[in-house]
Amino acid sequence: MEAGDIHSKSAAPIPTDDAPRRPVPPPSPALKFGVGSAVVLLAFADLFIQKHGSFAIEHTPVFYGSLAFLVAGALIIVAEALRHLLSRPEDHYDR
Amino acid sequence: MSALESQLPILQVIVPLVGAVLVALMRGGRSAWAVALVITWTMPVISILLMRKVLATGPISYHLGGWAPPIGIEYRVDLLAAFVLVLVSVVGAALMPFARRSVASEIDGDKQVWFYTMYLLCLAGLLGITITADAFNLFVFLEISSLATYVLIALGRDRRALLAAYQYLIMGTIGATFYVIGVGLLYLVTGSLNIYDIASRLADPAMQNPRPVMAALAFIVVGISLKLALFPLHVWLPGAYAHAPSFASAFLAGTATKVAIYVLIRFAFSVFGVAISFETLPLTEVLVVLSLAAMFIASIIAVFETNLKRMLAYSSLGQVGYITLGIALANTQGLTGGIVHLLNHALMKTALFMALGAIAYRLGSVKLDAIAGIGRRMPWTMAVFVLGGMALVGVPGTAGFVSKWYLAIGAVEKGWWPLVFAILISSLIAVVYVGRVVEVAWFREPSPAVEKCTDPPLSMLIPMLVLTAATIYFGIDTEASAGMALKAAETLLGGLK
Amino acid sequence: MIGEMSPGLILVLGAVLVPFLKGQARAAWMLALPIIGLMQLLSLPMGDLGQTTLAGVPLTTMRVDGLSWLFGFVFLFAAFIGILYNLYHDDPLQHAAGLVYAGSAIGAVFAGDLVTFFLYWEGTAIASVFLIWASGTERAYRAGMRYLIIQIGSGVILLAGILIHHHATGSLAFTKFGLDAPGAMLILLAIGIKCAFPLLGSWLPDAYPQATPGGTVLLSAFTTKLAIYALARAFPGTGILIPIGLVMAVVPLIYAMMENDLRRTLAYTLNNQLGFMVVAVGIGTEMAISGAAAQAFVHVVYKSLLFMAIGAVLYRTGTAEASALGGLRATMPLTAALCIIGGLSIASPLLGGFVAKSLILSAAMKDGYFWVWLILLGASAGAFVATAIKIPYAAFFAADSGKRPEEAPKPMLAAMSLAALASLIVGLWPSLLYGALPFPMTYDAYTLEHVVTQLQLMAFATLAMVVMVALGLYPFERPGQLLGADWLYRGLGYRLLRWIEAAANAAWTSIVGGVTSASGATVAWARSLHGPDGLFGRTWPTGTMALWTTVMLGAYLILAFV
Structure with a gap:
């Protein structure tokens, strides 16, 4: 798309910022307590409800919770790993 | 009235010719313009009357000076000729209100009279080419229009206009020479100069020696291809359009190449007939290849062009490719697409060149980087440009889509699927060259020079808007455009099977 | 009222007046248009209406049935909130383009034949690029041009498919095609491009983040959902859509987690949600099609809400990059709250997404698609992390950026509140939605089992996030360009x-x-x-x-x- 002067000027290059981010506050105690108690309560409730699903695996105790935990954790780790592989400076295609 | 009515064919040509003389006698640009305006505005009246008559009673044959053809010169108006007459005269008339200020701002006072004189001569030549049924008379009109065109181009302010006019002069002369050689060969073989007489003699089974006829066809096709700027014989056109005065660019873009294409259609279908043109001589193959080359290569050049007038000129080359492709398909739908695109492209391209003329009038430049942000300052002008550009792309709801629709169906009927794709994909290139102008014009920061621009006066704006409205109208109601083209195509193909 | 005119055409024609109006009058006129459109829709009976001919081709410009009614309704709603949101600026060009774009999408939904459909389909492509270019930057220009070429390309392929189909069958009816119908592969390809199929959908995360704040809101609502509508109309039960949809549901999620630009993150999660709908269309049972339609319905609502919230952040701070944001809840509490509602709407009981996605999962389970069900379930947990947690967290919490912008302007807040309200209404009274589905059904989303398992999904996903933050593994976004299929x-x-x-x-x-x-x-x-x-x-x-x-x-x- 190098067409004409007006379109061939690209923005100033932006360097990749691999410097560490600003420090992230750790999860507050209230949040930890809230999420912790919700998790425990829901896992406990799981034992008492009647499940009607047609797949056997669904009847495993705390199936939904464990799946979610695994998927979410894996997603973050995979994404962080892949980011190193796939990330380029922002002006990568403009050069 | 009825006496006058029977003289309409000759009036169509003689009025602008006499008008040219009248204009030449005028003293100033304003009075010259006023006379030219009156003359050009009578043209659509005559052509529309002719069209009505053709629709009501069939082709009109007019014998010049009462001499019957093939000895005398015949003027003949069939549906296709009437269609092109209306197209040329309407574009010529619609442009006139625009001319006053545009010409005054681009051409020195004392030369304006000449400019309008040449304009009327050119118009007379183009109408004459369309209406005459005499091959040699056609050559005369071709020369009249060409000579006038050279002057129109050379009157451009830019010194390069002279060079462009000179180039066109050389090329145009070669083209005309080729044409006249072809006509000479035909005369040798058939002993006639009347197009329909030649056609009937060529159809005679006794005509079993087609070699000189083949040569004649080759000469005529190449000569006319030069005039219609078929790729790769196009090279005179971008310079000519870019450096000519804005008004001349708009007029030529809308009419000159269209009339040349009309001549090609006339000879390919009416004179030589489908059998000779498309079976004996591989006109289809050659035209398909060259049309595709034009559609793609010329359009890609347009993408990289930063002078917008040149960009539109290259775009015209690509659009001519669609029309010749329709001719090459040589079936009803394809030919309809080609013929209707004559009209549609004339409307959209004239409006686009007028928009550039308006920008040149206000800003003095038509370079891409100079017009940044102009959309907000000249919204009407740029709206015309956007809509015209969308028609070039072939956006549904615009006339351009109708043309491509028929062309694509024509290709489908032939079973040429790659061609269907080529027709459709080529619009993507137009998306790019139109899109970048739109983006720059509407969304970039304006320069101080652009800040001061406003829409041109109504006399310039209204003609653009009228043609743009027509572009949209013929995208929705196709009865008058495609419906007519379909009938013309059926006649062209049907009479010769 | 106004004959049998398509509500879409009302918006398109109404846009013509926009440049000539100013201030309050313009705002009132624009807001009135979708309302007039809705009244028109409500006044029309079901059936093939608006019969006309164009160049000898008979057209059905207004087909009202269950499927088109639902999509048309939600599009009109999205148009209304989109217009309301966009009142923060005063650019008539953007307003007009937005109206033409929304109107074209609505018109396409009600198109009963392929030609009408194609006309509107191209209309969405052309009008929408103005919303991208309106940003006025070089990047926006380039992304917009790529977008335009791809969108027009999709139209071109569609037209080729229509021509082939018409040539072979003589029919222009826009109904269900088998894959072996002439031209059907091309039509599917054209829809697939707009639907952001794997490898065909790079334009989506490429272009959407470059539009103006309000432009992205409109963009997110129409193009892709129109494609889902077209899929549901033309290719229900086409098996190949199931694997395609699964890839869409999973791969963009990873990109969404990696991505720094929050609008692009949303674009990726949008792609992920489309995957659910594509799978549902692929399954093709009555329940699945209804699920796809319901999901599209609520998705338009909550994705608009999220794009609106991040758009407000962009408008106030000038950036939507996670690495430059954080801590904005201090001064933009309302936007933060509405953003959280938008995020939660993807899954939480009481909100829209819960009642819709259940239908798709149930449909997969009912037909015994075990792996499909499992992958979608995992993907919905992932989507919860990438949408409901990451977006509000990065913008309004996380590390304090020190930015203290003003609260979002009033029209933005009003539009966001309306969207949040809509999500809540659907969540609280799901029967309203179920009753309007293409195959109306009574389905109980609020069983104890259902609520508990869903809450579990959300809570454990949040837990994983909290653990990762505590361990210092998250957040990790940095400025950069991610390599993708583009x-x-x-x-x-x-x-x-x-x-x-x-x-x-x-x-x-x-x-x-x-x-x-x-x-x-x-x-x-x-x-x-x-x-x-x-x-x-x-x-x-x-x-x-x-x-x-x-x-x-x-x-x-x-x-x-x-």
């Missing part, structure tokens, strides 16, 4: 094009040079061809042109006599 054309394709251009130039130079010197033209001229300009783009010397004329004549004559 590398094929932005990287490889572009280089290939340059190479072809150079090669073609060199080839032509040598061919013409050869011909010229053979015919005795000057060597100096041949050399001048090697100048910086391309061969064709230059003004050729007159002699060359004459030469070419002769060459062509010779070619004709040879062809004629051989």
Whole structure:
């Protein structure tokens, strides 16, 4: 798309910022307590409800919770790993 | 009235010719313009009357000076000729209100009279080419229009206009020479100069020696291809359009190449007939290849062009490719697409060149980087440009889509699927060259020079808007455009099977 | 009322007046249009309406049935909140483009034949690019141009498919096609491009983040959901859609987690949600199609809400990059709260997404698609992390950026509140939605089992996030360009094009040079061809042109006599 002067000027290059981010506050105690108690309560409730699903695996105790935990954790780790592989400076295609 | 009515064919040509003389006698640009305006505005009246008559009673044959053809010169108006007459005269008339200020701002006072004189001569030549049924008379009109065109181009302010006019002069002369050689060969073989007489003699089974006829066809096709700027014989056109005065660019873009294409259609279908043109001589193959080359290569050049007038000129080359492709398909739908695109492209391209003329009038430049942000300052002008550009792309709801629709169906009927794709994909290139102008014009920061621009006066704006409205109208109601083209195509193909 | 005119056309025609109105009058007129459109829709009976002919082709411009009614309704709603949101600016061009875009999408939904459908389909492509270019930056220009080419390309492929289909069958009806129907593959490809199928959908995360804040809101609502509608209309039960949809549901999630630009993150999660709908269309049972429609319905609502919230952040701070944001809840509490509602709407009971997605999962389970069900379930947990947690967390919590912007302008807050309210209404009274589905059904989303398992999903996903933050593994976003399928054309394709251009130039130079010197033209001229300009783009010397004329004549004559 190098067409004409007006379109061939690209923005100033932006360097990749691999410097560490600003420090992230750790999860507050209230949040930890809230999420912790919700998790425990829901896992406990799981034992008492009647499940009607047609797949056997669904009847495993705390199936939904464990799946979610695994998927979410894996997603973050995979994404962080892949980011190193796939990330380029922002002006990568403009050069 | 009825006496006058029977003289309409000759009036169509003689009025602008006499008008040219009248204009030449005028003293100033304003009075010259006023006379030219009156003359050009009578043209659509005559052509529309002719069209009505053709629709009501069939082709009109007019014998010049009462001499019957093939000895005398015949003027003949069939549906296709009437269609092109209306197209040329309407574009010529619609442009006139625009001319006053545009010409005054681009051409020195004392030369304006000449400019309008040449304009009327050119118009007379183009109408004459369309209406005459005499091959040699056609050559005369071709020369009249060409000579006038050279002057129109050379009157451009830019010194390069002279060079462009000179180039066109050389090329145009070669083209005309080729044409006249072809006509000479035909005369040798058939002993006639009347197009329909030649056609009937060529159809005679006794005509079993087609070699000189083949040569004649080759000469005529190449000569006319030069005039219609078929790729790769196009090279005179971008310079000519870019450096000519804005008004001349708009007029030529809308009419000159269209009339040349009309001549090609006339000879390919009416004179030589489908059998000779498309079976004996591989006109289809050659035209398909060259049309595709034009559609793609010329359009890609347009993408990289930063002078917008040149960009539109290259775009015209690509659009001519669609029309010749329709001719090459040589079936009803394809030919309809080609013929209707004559009209549609004339409307959209004239409006686009007028928009550039308006920008040149206000800003003095038509370079891409100079017009940044102009959309907000000249919204009407740029709206015309956007809509015209969308028609070039072939956006549904615009006339351009109708043309491509028929062309694509024509290709489908032939079973040429790659061609269907080529027709459709080529619009993507137009998306790019139109899109970048739109983006720059509407969304970039304006320069101080652009800040001061406003829409041109109504006399310039209204003609653009009228043609743009027509572009949209013929995208929705196709009865008058495609419906007519379909009938013309059926006649062209049907009479010769 | 207004005959049988399509509500879409009301918006398109209404847009013509927009540049001529100012201030309050313009705002009132624009807001009135979708309301008039809705009244029109409500006044019309079901059936094929608006019959007309265009160039001899009979058209059905207004087909109202269960499927088109639902999509048309939610599009009108999205148009209303989109217009309301956009009142923060005063650019008539953007307003008009937005109206034409929304109107075209609505018109396409009600199109009963392929030609009408195509006309509106192209309308969405052309009008929407203005919302991208309106940003006025070089990046927006380029992304917009890529977007436009791809969108028009989709239209071109669609048109080719329609031509083939019409040629073979003589029919222009827009109904269910089998994959083996003539032209159907092309039509599917065209829809697939707009639907952001794997490898075909790079335009989505490429273009959406470059639009204006309000532009992205409109963009997110229409194009892709129109494609889902078209899929549900033309290809229900097409098996190949199931794997395609699964890839869409999973792969963009990873990109969403990696991505720094929050609007692009949303674009990726949008793609992920489309995957659910594509799978549902692929399953193709009544319940699945209803699920796809319901999901599209609520998705329009909550995705708009999220884009609106991040758009407000962008509008106030000038950036939507996670690495430059954080801690904004201090001064934008309302936006933060509405953003959280939007995020939660993807899954939480009481909100829209919960009642819709259950239908798709149940449909997969009912037909015994175990792996499909499992992958979608995992993907919905992932989507919860990438949408409901990441977006509000990065913008309003996380590390404090020190930015203290003003609260969002009033029209933005009003639009967001309306969307949040809509999500809540659907969540609280799901029967309203279920009753309006293409195959109306009674389905109980609020069983104890259902609520508990869903809450579990949300809570454990949040737990994983909290653990990761505590361990210092998250957040990790940095500015950068992620390589995706668009590398094929932005990287490889572009280089290939340059190479072809150079090669073609060199080839032509040598061919013409050869011909010229053979015919005795000057060597100096041949050399001048090697100048910086391309061969064709230059003004050729007159002699060359004459030469070419002769060459062509010779070619004709040879062809004629051989």
